[in-house]
Amino acid sequence: MSARTVADALVDRLRTWGVPRVFGYAGDGIDPLLAALHRAGGDPEFVPARHEEMAAFMACGHAKYTGTPGVCLATQGPGAIHLLNGLYDAKLDRRPVVAVVGQVVSTALGTGYLQEVDLHSLFKDVCGQYLQTVSAPEQLLVLLDNAMRTAISERVPTCLIVPHDVQRADAVDELPHSHGVVPSAAVTARPRVVPRDDDLRRAAGVLSEGSRVALLVGRGAAGAQEEISQVVDRLGAGATVSLVGKPLLAEDAPWHTGVMGHLGTTASAELMAGCDTLLVVGCNDPWTEFYPKPGQARAVQIDIEARVVGSKYPVEVALVGDTAETLRALLPLLRHNDNRDWEQRVFDSVARWREICGQRAQEDADPLNPELVVHQLSGHVPADARVAVDVGSSTYWYARHLALPVGVPAHTSSYLASMGCALPYALAAKLDAPDRPVIALAGDGAMQMNGLLELITVADRWRTWADPRFVVLVLHNRDLNEVSWEQREMEGDPRFPVSQRVPEFPYAAYAELLGLRGLRVDSPDEVGKAWQEAFSADRPVVVEAVVDPAVPLLPPHLPDEKADMIYRGLDQEPDGSAARQRVRRQREAG
Numbered sequence: 001m002s003a004r005t006v007a008d009a010l011v012d013r014l015r016t017w018g019v020p021r022v023f024g025y026a027g028d029g030i031d032p033l034l035a036a037l038h039r040a041g042g043d044p045e046f047v048p049a050r051h052e053e054m055a056a057f058m059a060c061g062h063a064k065y066t067g068t069p070g071v072c073l074a075t076q077g078p079g080a081i082h083l084l085n086g087l088y089d090a091k092l093d094r095r096p097v098v099a100v101v102g103q104v105v106s107t108a109l110g111t112g113y114l115q116e117v118d119l120h121s122l123f124k125d126v127c128g129q130y131l132q133t134v135s136a137p138e139q140l141l142v143l144l145d146n147a148m149r150t151a152i153s154e155r156v157p158t159c160l161i162v163p164h165d166v167q168r169a170d171a172v173d174e175l176p177h178s179h180g181v182v183p184s185a186a187v188t189a190r191p192r193v194v195p196r197d198d199d200l201r202r203a204a205g206v207l208s209e210g211s212r213v214a215l216l217v218g219r220g221a222a223g224a225q226e227e228i229s230q231v232v233d234r235l236g237a238g239a240t241v242s243l244v245g246k247p248l249l250a251e252d253a254p255w256h257t258g259v260m261g262h263l264g265t266t267a268s269a270e271l272m273a274g275c276d277t278l279l280v281v282g283c284n285d286p287w288t289e290f291y292p293k294p295g296q297a298r299a300v301q302i303d304i305e306a307r308v309v310g311s312k313y314p315v316e317v318a319l320v321g322d323t324a325e326t327l328r329a330l331l332p333l334l335r336h337n338d339n340r341d342w343e344q345r346v347f348d349s350v351a352r353w354r355e356i357c358g359q360r361a362q363e364d365a366d367p368l369n370p371e372l373v374v375h376q377l378s379g380h381v382p383a384d385a386r387v388a389v390d391v392g393s394s395t396y397w398y399a400r401h402l403a404l405p406v407g408v409p410a411h412t413s414s415y416l417a418s419m420g421c422a423l424p425y426a427l428a429a430k431l432d433a434p435d436r437p438v439i440a441l442a443g444d445g446a447m448q449m450n451g452l453l454e455l456i457t458v459a460d461r462w463r464t465w466a467d468p469r470f471v472v473l474v475l476h477n478r479d480l481n482e483v484s485w486e487q488r489e490m491e492g493d494p495r496f497p498v499s500q501r502v503p504e505f506p507y508a509a510y511a512e513l514l515g516l517r518g519l520r521v522d523s524p525d526e527v528g529k530a531w532q533e534a535f536s537a538d539r540p541v542v543v544e545a546v547v548d549p550a551v552p553l554l555p556p557h558l559p560d561e562k563a564d565m566i567y568r569g570l571d572q573e574p575d576g577s578a579a580r581q582r583v584r585r586q587r588e589a590g
Helices: 006-016 028-039 052-066 078-082 084-092 119-123 137-154 164-168 197-209 225-235 266-274 323-333 341-362 370-380 393-401 422-432 444-464 481-491 507-513 524-536 560-571 577-589
Strands: 021-024 045-048 070-074 097-103 131-133 157-163 213-217 238-241 256-259 277-281 298-303 317-320 386-389 438-443 470-476 517-521 541-546
Touching (some): 021 052, 052 078, 052 422, 084 157, 097 119, 097 137, 119 131, 119 157, 131 137, 137 157, 157 164, 225 323, 256 266, 256 341, 341 393, 393 470, 422 438, 444 470, 470 507, 481 560, 524 541
Parallel strands (some): 021 045, 070 097, 131 157, 213 238, 213 277, 238 256, 517 541
C-alpha cells in the first residue's frame, strides 16, 4: 500500500502532539493502525500489554507520572470492552487519556457483524466529554485534535473510534476550503486563573482569626510545596494530606501529620478533631467522616476547579485558582500567629504518631509483619525513584510507613480504587524514564489478578533500560486482606474463607523462571538484607514477603462501636484470637 492512509495520518498527528508511545493490544480491527505504527519506526512506540485493560492502565499511569496524555489502542468488540476499567481509573482520577478504538467496516455496521458492539453506548459514560467516530478521512485531524484538547483541558479520558475501512482509506493531506469541512491545529493552552482580590481578603480574615488552623493538602497542590510551608509557619498550623497528596510534602516536617482518612495516622485524626479553622488546598478527598465535624471549623478552600469547592465540607470562602499563585497572593494578607500552643500540640502529636508507627512495625507476627517490610523500605528508596502502589493492604502500609524522599512521585488508583494498577503504572513510569528506578507495591491478590502477566512484560523489556532497577514487593498473606478486615469492621461478619483465600503461588520462583531475580522473605532478620539486594541487583527483582494476615487494618482511634463489630466478626472465626489480641493491643497503645 503506497498511498498515505488515514492510519498514517493519525500516527503522524499523535507524533505532532508529542505522544511518545501508544499502549495497546493487537487485533484485526486495528491492523491498518498497527501497520502505520510499524512504518513510523517507533515514533511513537507501540507498547504491547498482555491485556487491553493493562494498556488502559498504562496510559493512565503515563498521564499520572508525566502530566501529558496517555494513549491506548484496542480493536473493536472484546478489545474495546477490556479498556473500560483503565479508562474509568482515568475518569475518576481526572487524568488525560485518549483511547483509539477500531470498529468493523462501515458497511457492516448494524448487521450484527462479528465483534460488532455499539461502541458509543459502551463508552458514553467513561468518555462522555468527547466520543466520536471518524466516518470520513476529512474528519480525522479535527476529531483527533479535539480528543487530545479535551483530554488535556478537562483532564478526562476521550475516545476516537476509527472503522477499519476508514483506517485504510487514503489520507487527505490538504483539506478543501469549503462548507462542512473543518480545519484544525494540534495546539492547546492553559489559562492563568487567580481568585478575586475581595475573596482573597475574606479568606485571609477567616484564616487569621483562627487559633487552631489545619491544612488539608491534595494532589492539586503540586508545585505549591514552598507556599504551603510558609502558610503553615505564618499561622502556626499543622498539615495533613490525602492519600494522593502524600508525595507532595516533606514527610519529616514536624508539622506534617501524614495521611488523613481510614488508612491515615493518629496525628492526622487529632489534627482534624482539634482544629477550629480548615484550609483545603487542592484536595477533594472522599473520606468526609475524617474531616472536622460540620460546624466545628470555619473553612477556606483553594482549587483550580470550581466544581469541587464546598463539595466535601461546608466552606465559608472559596478561592478558585492555581494553588501556588493563590497561596502567593494570600500570604501577605495573613496575620502572623504569635501564639504557638497549637503548633506545639501538633508537633507533639506528630512525634507520638512516629513513635507508634515504629512500635507497630516492630511487633511480632507470624511469620512476618507487613508493616516492618514497608517501614524498612523507607531507608532504601532512591532519591530519583518512582513508586506505584496497588489497592489493598499495601495501600495502608504505604500510607503509614513509607517515607518518600522529597520529589519522589507515587501513584495509585485512588477514586476507582481498582486492584491491579501497580504493575501497569510501574511499567508506564519506567518506559517514560528508563534511567530512574521504579518500585511497585502489591498484594498477592492483585498479583494474581494481573500483576503476574505484566511481569512477563518486565522480563521482555528490562534489558533495554538504562537503569535495570525495577523492584516489586508482593505481600504474600494468602488473603484478600483489606476486604477481610472490611467484612469484620463494616458488617460485623467473620472472614468468609471461600471468597477471601488467595491460592498459594511461588512469586519469587516465578520471577526467577522469567529470568528476573526473586527474593523470598519470611523472617524479620531478612528484611533489611533483602532490600539491599533488591536495589543493588543487575535486573528487576520480585521481593516476596510472606506476611501475617492477622495484622489489623484499622482506622486511627477506632471508635468503640467499630471495635465491637470487629470483635463480633473475629469471635466467629475459629482462628480469630490472634487478630483479636492485635486489635486490642493497638487500641490500647493509641
